Every structure is written in C-alpha cells, then in structure tokens.
Amino acid sequence: MTELLTEKPQEWFQNFFKSDKYRRRISQMVINGTTSIIVDLEDLLIAERALAENIIEKPDEYLDYANNAAFMQLQIEDPEYARKIKDVGVKVRLSELPILTHIRILGSEYIGKMVMLEGIVIRATTVMPLVTHAVFKCKRCEATVTILQTGSFLSSPLRCSNPQCGRTGPFDFVQEESKFIDSQEIRIQEYPEDLPPGQTPRSLDIRLVGKDIINIARPGDRIKVVGVVRAEASSYPRAGKLRAFTLSIEANFLDMMSKEPGALLISPEEEEEIIKLSKDPWIHRKIISSIAPSIYGYEHIKEAIMCLLFGGVPKSLPDINIRGEMNVLLIGDPGTAKSQLLRYVQRIAPRGLYTSGRGTTAAGLTAAVLPTGTGGMSLEAGALVLADKGVACIDEIDKMRPEDRVAIHEAMEQHTISVAKGGIVATLNARAAVLAAANPALGRYEPYRTVAENISLPVTILSRFDLIFVLRDIPEKDYDARMSEHILHLHMKGAAPSEPPVLPDILRKYISFSRGIRPVLTSEALERLKEFYLTMRTASETEGTPIAITARQLESLVRIAEARARVALRKEILAEDAEASIAIVKRSLEEVGIDVSSHKIDIDIIMTGKPKSLRDKLRVILGALIEMEKETGMVKRSDLIGKLSSEFDIVSGEAERLIQQLIREGTVYEPQSGYLKKT
DSSP: OHHHHHHOHHHHHHHHHTSHHHHHHHHHHHHHTOSEEEEOHHHHHHHOHHHHHHHHHSHHHHHHHHHHHHHHHHHHHOHHHHHHTTTTOOEEEEOOOSSOOOGGGOOGGGTTSEEEEEEEEEEEOOOEEEEEEEEEEETTTOOEEEEEOOSSSOOOOSSOSOTTTOOOOOEEEEEEEEEEEEEEEEEEEOOGGGOOTTOOOOEEEEEEESTTTTTOOOTTOEEEEEEEEEEEEEEETTTEEEEEEEEEEEEEEEEESOSSTTOOOOOHHHHHHHHHHHTOTTHHHHHHHHSSTTSOOOHHHHHHHHHHHHOOOOEEOSSOEEOOOOEEEEEEOTTSSHHHHHHHHHHHSSSEEEEEGGGOOHHHHSEEEEEOTTSOEEEEEOHHHHTTTSEEEEESGGGSOHHHHTTHHHHHHTOEEEEEETTEEEEEEOOOEEEEEEOOTTSSOOTTSOHHHHSSOOHHHHTTOSEEEEEOOOOOHHHHHHHHHHHHHHHHHSSOSSOOSSOHHHHHHHHHHHTTOOOEEOHHHHHHHHHHHHHHHHTTOSTTOOOOOOHHHHHHHHHHHHHHHHHTTOSEEOHHHHHHHHHHHHHHHHHHSBOTTTOSBOTHHHHTSSOHHHHHHHHHHHHHHHHHHHHHSSEEHHHHHHHHHHHHOOOHHHHHHHHHHHHHHTSEEOSSTTEEEEO
C-alpha cells in the first residue's frame, strides 16, 4: 500500500477530497469567496496513515500534491470559480497535528518539517504585500520575463529571455504586471506559566501569508500555529552569510486558542461539579477559605480578591464604556504576606501576570515600539496588554519611577493603552483587573497620617482603586498564638494545615465558567445600594462636613455585588450581595478614608490626598497671608504664625508644618529669608 502511495500521492489526495465532508467544505469555500480549505489531520490519518506522516515529514512536496488535488476537485464542483482563482490556486491548511511542539525544544532536526506550536503574540507588524510572481523587463531589448519568487529576497533573472539579446542585465522590476499576496509577521512567546525555573521566555517569528490568516492575531492573544520550520542566515556586506541560522515558522494555519482570553476547557464532569458547588449556601465562605489557604487570616482581603477574580460585568453604552474589572490595592507593613497573595492570585487567575515595580518600565507595562528587520516599526505588547481580560499583579507599585507609573492611569480606568510613538498611533485593549501591593513610605504604616502621606503614590492612582486595604503588623496575644501555630504546622507538615474546600484546578475553572454569567440588579438590591449611597451623601450635606462617598464608589459597590452573584452562578443580584458589597466598601473606607483629626470618613483623602480638615486649615492660612499682604507687601513668618495662634487656634508647630507644605506645593514662596508671599 505504501509503495503505491509513494507513486501516486496525487491520486490519493484526490480520492480524499471526494469525500462528502470535504466536498461540502469546497462548496463552502466558493460561497465565502476564499481560496483555502481546512483539512483535519485526524481525517487524513484515518484515510491513509502514511500520507499524513509524509505531509508532516515532507510538507513542501506533499502540500503541493494536496493543493493540486483540492484545485482539481474545485474544477469538478465549480468550474467557473476555479477559472477565476486559477492564478492563485487552492491552499490546503492543516488544523491539528497529533503532537504539540514546545518553542523551547525547537532545533535543527525540525528544519523543513511541519510542527504545531502554542504561544502568546507579543508583536505584530502591519500587513505588507509580498511578491509571488515578479515580472522583469530587459533594459536593452524590453523583453519581459516572469520569475517565481521564494525565500526572503527578490530573485532577478540570470539572463534575458530573448535569444537575440541573451544579456545578463540590467533589468527593471515591473510592479504593475507582477503578482502580490498579503503577508504579515508576528512574534510569539512561551506561556509564562510553562516557563522552567530560572529560564527566560523564548520567542519565535512567524510568517503569515494569505488573506485568510493575516490580521487575526493581535498582541496579547493566545494562538495555535501549524507551520513549516525554516532556517535563515543573516548576511553582512562584504562578509557573507553567518554560519548560525535563525529559526522561524512559515505558517500554514493559525487558530485563536480562545476568543475570550482566560476561557479554559471544562469537561462535562467538571461542569457538573462546578454547578453542584454553586448550589452550596456557604459557597462564598468556601471560596474565601480556598484562596491562599497557607496564609493565615485576612478574610476581608481574601473576600476582596475573590470579587476581583470573578469580576463585575463591563457595559458598553453608545457614549461611554463602564469597566467591569476591579482594582484592589494592598498597603502593608513588611512581612505581611502581600507578595505571596499576589503570586497566588497570578497562579489561580485563568489569565494572570505578575510584575514587580522596581524592574518595570512604562513600555514594559503598556507597549513598546520597536524597529523591524525591514526598516519599519512594530508594536510589542507589555504586561497590561498581555493580561487583557485577566489579572495583572503589580508588586511594590510605590517603587516604580513616577514617569513609568503614569502609564497605568489610562489602563486602570479606560481599560485601553493608547500609543503614539515612532509613526504608530494605536489603541490596544488592556481590560485587566489590577491587584497592586505597596509598602508604607516610612517603613511602617502610621495610623496618625493619611493614606496619601503614608504611601509614595499620587492621588490620581489611589482614586482609581475600588478597594484599598491596610495590612498592619500589630502585636496581639491571641491572634499571634494562632498565627504562630499555623506557620509552625505549615513547616512541620510541609503542607497547608487543612485542605482547601475548593481545589486550585477546579477554582480556576470555576472562575472561568462564571465569567459567562451577566447578573443584573434586582429592585431590592438596587434600593439597598441607593439607600446606602444617599445616607452617606446626606451626612456630607452640612456645611463643613467632609464628603464621605462619590459616584466612583457607587460603581465599585455594583461591581462587587455583581462579582458575588457570579460566585453563586446567579443571574440576579440579591439584597444579600448588596449588603456584602456595602460591608466591604465600608471596611475599605474606614481603613484608609478616615480623617485622622475629625475621625469622619472623608473620600477626599483618596481623591485629592488631603482631608477636608487640612484643606480648611490651609485655606485659613492663605486667607490670613493675603490679608496681611495688603498691609505690608511681604509678610513676616513669625507675625503670620502669631496671628494664626491667637485668632484661629492653630498652634505654632502645626502652623509651621502647614506653611512648609504650602511652600512645597508652590502656593507660597519666600522672597527673602523669614518672609512669605503668595505666588
């Protein structure tokens, strides 16, 4: 059978395309106006194993047989369409190979063979026309010759086709008569979760040729590629080609792993288990206990992480988009397991990325514009783009340089990354939930200072977090006894003291499964959220009272309620979800939104960095300074401090500190030593 196959592979392919399944696919190709047909290698293995093996081992030869056979079958099915696409022909694309090859193990033994790879797209060039049949004109006798083009460089004719001329040139390239096809280059990188310890991720260039496979993949997408391994040597002027060759893939087929990033394959048994779990009345408590079970305590923070993982529902309105993903910030003393929580979330999220502030730049977070080999520029996706529809964990966000930190403003609220560099103007999706951790500026969190004073983060970023929590290391006998017992058991057994109620693998799939549910507010939940919001706002109506809550927090309340409904796989948000979201937002506001002097909740601490009581005192100082300026021109510092002490009960030490703050902010300046003036 194999001997017969080696003699007549074309006939075998023709018989294969005569099957009902592939005749239907050829007819569909005519209806869609395409020039390619997808072949499942499994069907080929069933029909003739040797044929399938040969197409993997000798793809260049056997794909030509397959292309010709498919075109011949098209001539039978639809002769008119076959005449129309005669110059282009039919391209056979193989959708699945039996073995998945890892980018890391790709070597010289794979050159010229067909492989299947998976990876994340980190770069995609613009679409470029690639010449397939180049027409050249002899400059002496004007005879034309057509050269079939292969490889990376344009091949010229060796001599003129006219027997009377027969010269070796010069030749002109005739663009109008030449044939082109669209092409694109992308670069893929290994999945971060598949990376061996201590290794940097490997990447590989993929060449895409044909209208049906270009412009499918964008930076951040996870794709599967079937293609032929090619090796190419770099050449240098006057030195020749290098001995070391670079591997790349000439793509035959490209498929998105999932249009919804983070969607995992769930078996019917697992789906049944997930639905059974969701019916448990204590499901929220079970999932909170399953998040980082080795880390003791922090129930309220684990509850916030649960809401961040399940996420709210994004809304696209005609005029605006409202984000569904939540942003959570953890501010904590050293040794409070912030980094461990972030690492766990990165592993458990269906699509998670971890990065640390000190080694992160603006381009690394958003997108870098890099030169291509052909002299153009291309975009390479950063961490927030790669974490699209997932979770981006940013540790030590306070250690980032201010100019780099500005890059995440847009991503946190608008969920896009806008780039205008090197002639490229683009907007990329960055629909990622952000879980960030930061250390207090003075080493330990000072409860008598505001959150903005405790942390080296601008208020523009603080205001974009839905929830902010403080992890304080306070000695407490009973709590410390329980924690020490937990940690020592951990070391003694080498495992968590108790097994989590929901195992990590099922939890990942549970989160992925829940993302398909879009819960809506019931009238009871709506009334409860409205009542809480209005109560908090009414308390701020009195003159001189700080503002406790804004519309931004109301949106956060809705997102948390939606996430809690998703945890129970409910399509409706109940009053209990609204109550739970109110409780967690209240806890966050009490931890970071308290005015330390008036002991009232003041949202301006997060929104502007200054509580109302401080703003009132600064206003008093400025008013007194302006009044005294009218009389003396310049105001003596000691006179101003004396007036503030006698008339406004602001003690001299506090007055001195507030004056220094106004000087730092540039509102007041010192024209000469000991004198002040308003700018």
